[in-house]
Amino acid sequence: MTEQFVGKASEFKDGERQIIRIGEDEIGVFRHAGEFYAYSNFCLHQGGPACEGLTIARVIEPLREDKTSMGLHFHETDMNFVCPWHGYEYDMKTGAHIADPRVKLRKYDVVRKGDEVYVVA
Amino acid sequence: MDLIADRGRRVTVEELNTSKLLAHAAKQVKDRKFDDVLIVDTDAHHYENENFAEILPFMENEVLKQLALAARAKGGRGNVMPSGFGYQDMGGRVTRYPLRTSEKTDPSRQRDAQLGDRWMNAMGVDYSCLFPTGMLNIGLHPQKEMEFELCWAYARWVTEKALPDCNGRMYTMLCLPFSDPEGSLRMVETFGDRKGVGGFMITSVREKMQVSDNAYMKVYRAIEERGLAVAFHSGPNWGSNTFQSCNRFLSAHALGFSWFNILHCTNWVVNGMGERFPKLPVLWIESGLAWIPFLMQRLDHEYMLRPSECPVLKKKPSDYMRDMFYSSQPMEIQDMDALQTTFRMINAETQLLYASDYPHWDFDLPSTIYDLPFLTDKARHNILGGTAHKIFKLPPRNEAQKANLIKYGNYVGG
Numbered sequence: 330m331t332e333q334f335v336g337k338a339s340e341f342k343d344g345e346r347q348i349i350r351i352g353e354d355e356i357g358v359f360r361h362a363g364e365f366y367a368y369s370n371f372c373l374h375q376g377g378p379a380c381e382g383l384t385i386a387r388v389i390e391p392l393r394e395d396k397t398s399m400g401l402h403f404h405e406t407d408m409n410f411v412c413p414w415h416g417y418e419y420d421m422k423t424g425a426h427i428a429d430p431r432v433k434l435r436k437y438d439v440v441r442k443g444d445e446v447y448v449v450a
Numbered sequence: 451m452d453l454i455a456d457r458g459r460r461v462t463v464e465e466l467n468t469s470k471l472l473a474h475a476a477k478q479v480k481d482r483k484f485d486d487v488l489i490v491d492t493d494a495h496h497y498e499n500e501n502f503a504e505i506l507p508f509m510e511n512e513v514l515k516q517l518a519l520a521a522r523a524k525g526g527r528g529n530v531m532p533s534g535f536g537y538q539d540m541g542g543r544v545t546r547y548p549l550r551t552s553e554k555t556d557p558s559r560q561r562d563a564q565l566g567d568r569w570m571n572a573m574g575v576d577y578s579c580l581f582p583t584g585m586l587n588i589g590l591h592p593q594k595e596m597e598f599e600l601c602w603a604y605a606r607w608v609t610e611k612a613l614p615d616c617n618g619r620m621y622t623m624l625c626l627p628f629s630d631p632e633g634s635l636r637m638v639e640t641f642g643d644r645k646g647v648g649g650f651m652i653t654s655v656r657e658k659m660q661v662s663d664n665a666y667m668k669v670y671r672a673i674e675e676r677g678l679a680v681a682f683h684s685g686p687n688w689g690s691n692t693f694q695s696c697n698r699f700l701s702a703h704a705l706g707f708s709w710f711n712i713l714h715c716t717n718w719v720v721n722g723m724g725e726r727f728p729k730l731p732v733l734w735i736e737s738g739l740a741w742i743p744f745l746m747q748r749l750d751h752e753y754m755l756r757p758s759e760c761p762v763l764k765k766k767p768s769d770y771m772r773d774m775f776y777s778s779q780p781m782e783i784q785d786m787d788a789l790q791t792t793f794r795m796i797n798a799e800t801q802l803l804y805a806s807d808y809p810h811w812d813f814d815l816p817s818t819i820y821d822l823p824f825l826t827d828k829a830r831h832n833i834l835g836g837t838a839h840k841i842f843k844l845p846p847r848n849e850a851q852k853a854n855l856i857k858y859g860n861y862v863g864g
Contacts, residue, residue: 344461353477375815376474382463383543386456403456413463413471413545415812 332440332447339444341365346380346410351450356437357381358448361408361421367437367448368424377414379434384410387420387427451552453542466549468565468809472572478817484574486850487831489816490838491570492777493683493735493805494578494620496562496612497550498585498604502530504611508603514596531600532590534655535688537699544811560615569808570619574816576835576851577844578806579648580608580620586685589656594629601627605641613646621842623649623681623733628656631665638672648842649679649731654710655687661714662721670727679731679775679841684711707780711737712745715771719749722762724770731841732774736807740782743795746771772797775841777805778833779814783822790824799829803838828858836860 333349333356341347341360348370349356355370357380372379387407391399408421418427419434426432438449452460464470479485498505502522509515521528539547555564562580570578585604591597605624613620624641626634634650641647650673652661673680686706687693696702711734718724718732734742749767753760763770776796783789796802807813819825819833835851836858838844845864846852855861 344459371474375818376478378471378474382545383453383455383461385461385541385543411540411543413543416540416543418543 330449333450335365335439335446335448337444338441338446341446344384346384348378348380349448349450354450355380356448356450357410358439358446359384359410359421362406364422365439365441365446366421366424367439368419369435369437372412372414372417373426373432373434374412374415374417377412377417379412379417379419380410382411382413384408384421385418451549453545453548455542463545463549465552465554466546467553468546468568469572471546472569475574475815476572478815479572479574482574482817482820484816484820485848486854487574487816487820488835488839488844488846488851488855489573489575489577489804490835490842490844491573491575491578491806491808492733492803492838493581493779494566494569494575494808495581495583495810496566498582499531501562501607501612505603505607506530508606509599510602511595511599514599518596518599531584532587533584534587534590534686535699536686536703538811540811546809547811550809560612562612563615563617563620565809566616566620573806573808575806576619576847577838577842578620579842580612580616580622581651581683582625583810585625586653586683587655587687588625589628589653589659590687591629594627594633598627598630598633601625601637602633605637609641609644609646616646618646621646621648621844623647623651623679626650626652626669628652628659628666631663631669634666634669635672638669638676638678642672642676642678647678649673649681649733651681651683651735652714654682654684654714655706656710657687657690659714661717662723667726670723670730674727674730679733681733681735682711682714683735684708684737708737708741711735712741715745715774716749719767719770720753720760720763722760724773725762725764728773733777733803734774735777735805736779737776738780738782739776739778739789739792739796739802742771742776743792746795768795772801775801775803775837777803778819779805779807780812781814781818783818786823789822793822793824793829799826799832800837802833803841804834831855831858832860839864 346359357370358367370380386403409418424434451465455461555561684707688702693702746768
C-alpha cells in the first residue's frame with residue numbers, strides 16, 4: 330500500500346472532485362460536506378468513468394401512512410455521484426449503487442497530513 | 451462547463467471530448483485485441499436535427515419545403531418533426547446530452563463524421579450503421595406527404611453529404627416513409643443502389659400500421675431483389691394512449707421499445723412474410739432480446755390452437771423468428787442463465803448482430819458481447835461482425851480481421 334498525494338485540502342473545494350491516476354488505475358476523490366471520499370473510477374456496469382460525471386442529491390419518494398405518495402423530492406443530505414456513460418448512480422458515502430448495494434465500487438482510504446490529502450492505494 | 455444538479459446547484463464538469471469520455475472503452479479495445487476482430491455496429495445514431503439547414507433544402511415539394519424552412523427559421527413557428535416526451539439525458543446525468551454542443555470539431559469536415567470517428571475508434575468499431583434520432587418518430591407525422599418529403603430529403607443528404615465524408619466506415623439503412631407505399635417504393639428504386647446503403651428501415655413507432663398489407667409487397671420485393679435488408683427500428687411513444695398509463699419515463703421506455711417490435715414482428719410472422727420473402731434479411735432493432743423468447747412461446751402456443759388463421763405458414767412462428775436477425779442492444783444482462791437461454795432460442799450464433807446505439811443513453815460496448823462467459827469464439831466473432839459482414843458485405847479492415855472471418859466461415863470477399 331502506498332500513499333498517493335492528491336492535493337492540498339485548502340485548495341480542494343467542497344463539491345469538487347479529482348481523478349488520480351496510478352499506472353493504469355484511476356481513483357476518483359470527492360470532497361463532500363467537508364469529508365473526502367475515494368473510489369475506483371471504473372464503473373461496475375460497463376467500465377465507464379464512474380467518478381467523472383454529475384453529483385446530485387438522492388431522489389426520494391416519501392409515502393404517507395395511508396401509502397399515498399408525496400411525490401419525488403431531493404434528499405436533504407444524501408448525495409450521489411453518477412457515471413456519465415449510462416447513469417449508474419452511486420452513494421457518495423459508501424460507493425454502493427443506490428438500487429443494489431451489492432454493486433459497490435472499490436473504496437480507498439483518504440488520509441490528511443496537515444493540509445495535504447493522500448489516497449491509500 | 452456547468453451542469454444543473456439538485457435545487458439549481460451547479461456542478462462543473464469538463465466540456466465534452468468523445469475520445470476522452472470513452473477512454474476506458476479504448477482500454478477495453480487494447481486489452482481484448484479488438485483490432486483483430488471485425489466489429490460492425492448495426493445501430494448507431496446522429497442528431498439529424500442539427501443538420502436540418504442542409505437537409506431540408508433537399509425536399510422536393512416547394513410548398514412543403516417552404517413550410518419546413520419557415521418553421522426552422524429564427525424565431526421558429528413550429529416543429530418539423532414529431533417529437534416525443536421523455537428525459538433521455540436523465541436530467542443531465544448522462545452528460546454527453548447537455549454537453550454535446552460543447553465538443554469541438556474541424557469545420558472543414560462533416561461534424562457527425564468526425565464524432566463518429568471518435569467513438570468508433572474508442573470502441574474498436576470498424577463500421578457503423580448510421581440512423582437518425584428524431585426521425586425515428588416520423589411515423590407519428592399526421593401528413594404522409596410531409597413524411598415522404600422528410601425521408602426523401604434525409605436520404606439525399608445522408609447519401610450525398612454525410613456518408614461520403616465518413617471514409618467508408620459508416621453505412622445506413624434508409625428510413626422509409628411507410629405511410630406512403632408508393633413513396634417507399636420510389637425511395638427503394640432511387641436510393642437502393644447508392645454507395646453506403648445496406649437496406650431500408652421502417653420506424654416501428656406507429657400507432658396504426660399493418661406490415662403485411664398488400665400495398666407493401668412491392669416494397670419488400672424491391673428490397674429483396676436488390677439483395678438489401680429491411681430493418682424495423684423501435685422506439686417509445688409515451689404520448690400514445692397505451693403508454694399514457696406510465697407515470698415514469700423508465701416504464702414507457704422499457705415497454706415501448708419492446709412493444710412496437712413485438713407488435714410488428716407478430717404481424718410479420720403470422721401473415722407469413724417469411725414464406726413470401728425468404729431471401730429478404732429482416733432485422734429487429736433496439737428492443738433488447740428478452741422479448742424474443744416470450745413472443746416465440748406465445749405465438750407457437752396460439753398457432754397450435756388456431757393454425758387456420760395462418761394458412762400461409764409452413765412451420766411454427768418461432769421457426770420464422772429464428773430465420774430473422776436481431777440487434778443486441780440494449781441487452782438485458784441481468785440473469786446470465788436467462789440470457790444464455792435467449793441466445794440458444796434465437797440461434798444467436800448466426801442471427802444476432804452487435805449494436806451499440808451510441809450515443810444514446812443506454813449504449814452497449816462490444817465487450818458486452820465479447821465478455822459473455824457462455825459464448826464460443828465463433829459466436830463472439832459472428833455476433834460482433836461476422837454475420838453483419840455477410841449481410842452488408844463490409845470488407846475487413848486488416849489482414850487479422852480477414853483471417854478471423856475466414857477462420858469462422860464468414861468471409862464473403864470485399
